[in-house]
Amino acid sequence: MHEMSLMQSVLEIVEEASRGFTKVKKVFLEIGALSGVDPQAMDFCFDVVMRDTLAEGATLEIIRKPGEGWCMQCSKRVDVSERYDPCPWCGSYQIQVTGGEEMRVKEIEVE
């Protein structure tokens, strides 16, 4: 349920970035597969949190970023869909996550 408080932070960032404009029409978020955030829950919270703000009625666009890592044992780049995934090449769990932890407001469409 921390999606609600994350969305509050999104609103603060959006309000700051949209200063001088009259309406926010679209918000683009980048959410990594390993960020611990449920995009559906974000979607649900979006409308509630944006109500009575410049972004009321705006569309939420979530750009999913896949999880990826570096296997420390075999020195290869690997796809990581879950934190407990072993390296598909050598079976080791010594994987340094290098991508997929993003939680960012990427851009906003305004008028």
Added chain:
Amino acid sequence: MCTVCGCGGGKYEKFGGSRSREANRLVKVEQDILAKNDAHAERNRAWLKARNILALNLVSSPGSGKTTLLAKTIEEIRGRKSVSVIEGDQQTSFDADRIRQAGAPAIQINTGKGCHLDAKMVGDAMMKLDPGENSLLLIENVGNLVCPASFDLGEACKVAILSVTEGEDKPMKYPDMFHAAKVMVLNKIDLLPHLDFEVEKCIDYARRVNPEILVIQLSARTGEGLQGWMDWMEGMI
């Protein structure tokens, strides 16, 4: 032609260090959602470092025995180190009351509907609590194995407490938390004879999500294994 992206026209204006384009009115933001929390966390960390205070963020599901472990820790360390505690719960001050009875100053944060502590709440509580130099600050997060994983409070590290009654698969079911923690305390080991809990399997699961995780087995109630926890903490100090 514009020199930014090569498009045919449009008016550009500088906007808060980034560009906005009149044509489709896209404003680049590129800001981490948790940036504000992380900034508060860094302020907390600097404040703690300047006073040489070790802060630990204790995370677990409800009922894992965090408060009992804290009370025991306070008893054990009394006279050698001053300890203060920040307690996070949705409601009531039961835990802060228990900690005060154990002999340490404590402040209770009620998060209301919130499911985790954030760095600003902890920063405000630190100012009120005003822990002394060279002391130990224990932060008991809201009982929840999901949300507190994402929020840096400015602590030295997260300690995940798992009681053996919860089942050995929890590190795999809640991987973000066990990935974020430096230590896993396996609590209530006095109950192991009555359970099917497989300790080795649990440790194996935890190491799948976090190969570096340190495991300390203890029973806060009987005191078994408590010395290992105290030794680790004193090593951190």
